[in-house]
Amino acid sequence: MAETRSQARACRSMSRHSTIESASAEVPDPDASGPLTPEEREEVEQHAHLRPLAIYEVVRREGAEELARAGLSLWWSGVAAGLSIGLSIASEGALHSLLPDVPWRPLVESTGYTVGFLIVILARQQLFTEVTLTAVLPVLAKPTRGGFRALMRNWGVVLAANMLGTALFAGMLAIPDLLPPFVTEGALAVSRHMAELTPGQAFGRAILSGWMMALLVWLLPLAEAARIWVIALVAYLIALFELPHVVSGAVEVFLLLYRGEVAAGPALFGFLLPFLVGNVIGGSALFALLAYGQVREEMEAR
Template sequence: MSYLNPPEFAKKMIDAGESKALMSTRDTVIRAYMAGAILALAAAFAVTVTVQTGQPIVGALLFPVGFCMLYLLGFDLLTGVFTLVPLAWIDKRPGVSVKALLRNWGLVFIGNFAGALTVALMMAIIVTFAFSVPPNEVGQALGTIGESRTIGYAEHGAAGMLTLFIRGVLCNWMVSTGVVAAMMSTSVSGKVIAMWMPILVFFYMGFEHSIVNMFLFPSGLMLGGDFSIGDYLVWNEIPTIVGNIVGGLTFVGLTVYATHARTGPSRSNGVESAEEEREPATVAG
């Protein structure tokens, strides 16, 4: 069958977390670099489509193509390892320690950021003819996104920070659901359909994804956005990462693990208990 039931894909989640935690440094960084680059290209594609059509829903409908490509190629996003690797540690898999978990997160962060930054530079060159002319319409859109999602939050103070954090939580709730949903199917079409739905939700709703932001904000800085690196880190990237950890691990990883990998004992239905109580009396008679 092309569908795996919840206990089966719960085991796959733990196995995947163990594999990623124990992966070599070289493979971890390469896979993370390619994941960051492909997702950045998808974000650039979605922004381009939105600008050209004037319809954000069209860009959101097409953005998941990048996520599907990187997943099928076996590359790793920070948002995914936030959810999967801790499960291997909780399950006490051999060799998966807190140190191994943090090592994996750190290497994937570096790889994702490097990949996204590479594409940010390439896109900045494209939309400015190698910085020889002002940014075109797409470049202007990339420049303004960073302003609204840094200074825009800062203007609201603590309320803005909370809003940013919650958007990070909701983002990885959806993104990690996409990662897990792909494990439910053994066919390419099934995986793509399962991934597409939650990724569409996160992108159209404007939730905060730490890796997408690794592309959008450096692009904005290169294209004249009116915000600083400090604004980007304090009023977006760092709170977004924290929110992504909480969202993916709390609402996807731990919930699936608790109810499907470590299922609680079933309650008796009452009928069986009553029959068990009557049985000795019947035998005695």
């Protein structure tokens, strides 16, 4: 009886193997280049797009490097990112003040929002919504207690540092006459508009914002010389669609808090917490899992 079961399992295994081979035979060979010269093949390779597995590996390695960074380095890089992202709100506010109050004003003022993101990403400063994707992928690939602890440490340090940087920048905006009035008043106007969101709206929109930031991280390995335009496009759409971002949104919340236009409780639970949870869900639980899911079988096959 045991021998019969063993033979049956062997037959099923051979059947599956032959089915896989048959299916593989029907798939065109990507290396079957046809009658091309070696120079032409090399040119094709140079222009070929990265496969999803290659993009995944680029982002995963960056995440592994971030998890291994010293806490102090993460901290100061995160503070710098919080300060730099404040330029998005200041620039958007300046354009808001200087442009006429017409229906097309958001189309132009949203370009100011791209400034801080361009600085942060090109300078490789630590932005929490980037970490939510890059640092998660290595843990998904090899889930261990040590990896999870490193992820929580990375998230905690970067988020706290970002919040400090945004609080400092918002403090500078709130100081009377430190910056031209049109900058401060414009930033306040933009911040007040954000404060009109209900917690439910803030949470729902933050999910989409987190997903778009993770999408940006996924696109950057392909962008090459077009990195500036890819960053600017994604940041511009986040501003135009009025999607909350926990770090840039913190500048707005702190500015309203300093000016006494919002209390501490609503600032934390009505805005910052929904922004944070929504961004994490969109950037990690949604996009990172989808990114891992589309390459998992290829990884296991290796």
